[in-house]
Amino acid sequence: MKQTNLKIVSDAQASGSARSARPVIEIKGVSKTYKTQDGEVPSLRPLDFDINEGEFLVVVGPSGCGKSTLLKLIAGLLPPSAGEIRVENRVVTSPHRDVGIVFQSALLLPWRRVLENVMMPVEVKGLPIEEYRRRALDLIKMVGLDGFERKYPWQLSGGMQQRAAICRALVHDPKIVLMDEPFGALDEIVRDHLNEQLLELWARTDKTICFVTHSIPEAVYLSTKIVVMSPRPGRVTDVIESTLPKERPLDIRETEEFLAIAHRVREGLRAGHSYDE
Amino acid sequence: MTERTAAALRVVNAPWLRPLIFLLLIVVMWDLTIRIFKIPPYQIPAPKDVVITLWQEGPMLLREAWPTTVATIWGFLLSAAFGIPIAMMIAGSRTIESYVYPLLVFSQSIPKIAIAPLFVVWFGFGMLPKVLSAFLLGFFPVVVSAVQGFKSVEPDMMDLARSMEANRWQIFRMVSLPHAMPSIFAGLKVSITLAVVGAVVGEFVGSNYGIGFVLQRSIGNFELPTMFAALVVLALIGVVLFWILDVIERLAIPWHASQRQDVFLAA
Known part of the structure; x- marks a missing residue:
């Protein structure tokens, strides 16, 4: 697994016209191979794509295709086996300041109240507490958790816990938010609601979001750009620029346009499968 | 009328009363067994005799209970003071784990009662051999539980903390x-009850005071009521120490599932 492998040039990069914004995250020939006792397990085949400033990029792919690995690489939690990742033009070698992460489980510390959980990155990074406490309270209000600041996580429902986790990812005002199937464990009603709320939050904070999911409707609903991946070892089978307007009521999911994008995602996923079998 | 029955029910259902009711039941069974099978008092004394002995020899038993309690507490404190840091090191480093853990397990298969006389040879008849004996018994459960506790942090949680650029010390502390x-508290609770046993073992082999000594003397003299009374005192020491630890746990980790008030009420 060296850099000699073929590079997949995405539609977006080929056309080039759709990008006026500058890339915040550049993924250049990045591959990942895990070394286990049974030998080397390839997780990601070389990937090449950029994530632009303010973009809502959704990576969609089957379970175990290396989506989570990709996020960990961007966060600097894992070193790539080959290639490099640049965030804000700096090569990522270790965890860095400009990232907030939300995982599938909320991972709130049970001994901390909601506000204390949200403030954790501030404490760790040694940022001014008073200033950021106001920001934390604003965020908590924005996701509708006001009144629950002093509750313990176990007193909250799953959806509320996940909203607190989103506040925690945003509290130190990172440029990038990485989300690893954040709503995967929630029921569909809560999920719809949180999807709507997340779009709203994104519109108000102009973060760059990289969101991983295996739900096609979720991917299409949230994204400005979709990266479709094949099963392990993951590679990009399609990159789709969303044509949906920025304003998205939930029933946009019944429009022709939405279904057309969803269809193309499904095609991309199928292509990934036939490639492997 | 109904109010009174409700009040009575509330008393009967009080959590502290239930074990006492059960204890009373056991004592009744004990008494009945002796009467029905006509067990002679030199094999099992009647509960009444034990209670009388407890009353008559109470001051002596309390006096002897003190050094046993002190040895237990010191042994327990040493277990915690050594057990928790060693568990941190074992959980924190694979190298240390591979060197230390197998030997630690190996050392635990040696019966402590067999080496207790050695402490008497080394340290004489004072407090030290009893403390060491209590420490040896109480130490291992602390290590095992604490290692398990330190190691059971979700990997995603570690990743999350690392993504916040937390350093090792911050991850450990937060x-x-x-x-x-x-x-750790689960381990400490096992440890404190074993420390009582350890202290008594220490007194068995080399001491002329303490509850362990009373136990040995009374069995030698066939004073079974005294022996049983000593056992009751010993059990009380264990219960009280355990209970104190329980209170400390409640104060230290009020957030934990086992301490949640509404769950407690629903149970």
């Missing part, structure tokens, strides 16, 4: 240590 607290 994540690992609080996460391990419930396990």
Whole structure:
């Protein structure tokens, strides 16, 4: 697994016209191979794509295709086996300041109240507490958790816990938010609601979001750009620029346009499968 | 009328009363067994005789209970003071784990009662051999539970902390240590009851005071009521120490599932 492998040039990069914004995250020939006792397990085949400033990029792919690995690489939690990742033009070698992460489980510390959980990155990074406490309270209000600041996580429902986790990812005002199937464990009603709320939050904070999911409707609903991946070892089978307007009521999911994008995602996923079998 | 029955029910259902009711039941069974099978008092004394002995020899028993309690507490404190840091090191480093853990397990298969006389040879008849004996018994459960606690932090939680650029010390202080607290307390609770046993073993082999000594003397003289009374006192020491630890746990980790008030009420 060296850099000699073929590079997949995405539609977006080929056309080039759709990008006026500058890339915040550049993924250049990045591959990942895990070394286990049974030998080397390839997780990601070389990937090449950029994530632009303010973009809502959704990576969609089957379970175990290396989506989570990709996020960990961007966060600097894992070193790539080959290639490099640049965030804000700096090569990522270790965890860095400009990232907030939300995982599938909320991972709130049970001994901390909601506000204390949200403030954790501030404490760790040694940022001014008073200033950021106001920001934390604003965020908590924005996701509708006001009144629950002093509750313990176990007193909250799953959806509320996940909203607190989103506040925690945003509290130190990172440029990038990485989300690893954040709503995967929630029921569909809560999920719809949180999807709507997340779009709203994104519109108000102009973060760059990289969101991983295996739900096609979720991917299409949230994204400005979709990266479709094949099963392990993951590679990009399609990159789709969303044509949906920025304003998205939930029933946009019944429009022709939405279904057309969803269809193309499904095609991309199928292509990934036939490639492997 | 109904109010009175409700009040009575509330008393009967009080959590502290239930074990007492059960204890009373056991004592009744004990008494009945002796009467029905006509067991002679030199084999099992009647509960009444034990209670009388407890009353008559109470001051002596309390006096002898004190050194046993002190030895237990010191042994327990040493277990915690050594057990928790060693568990941190074992959980924190694979190298240390591979060197230390197998030997630690190996050392635990040696019966402590067999080596207790050695302490008498080394340290004489004072407090030290009893403390060491209590420490040896109480130490291992602390280590095992604490290691398990430190190691059971979710990998995603570690990743999350690392993504915040937390250093090792911050991760330990903010994540690992609080996460391990419930396990550590579980280990400490086992440890304190074993420390009582350890202290008594220490007194068995080389002491002329303490509850262990009373136990040995009374069995030698066939004073079974005294022996049983000593056992009751010993059990009380264990219960009280355990209970104190329980209170400390409640104060230290009020957030933990086992301490949640509404769950407690629903149970």
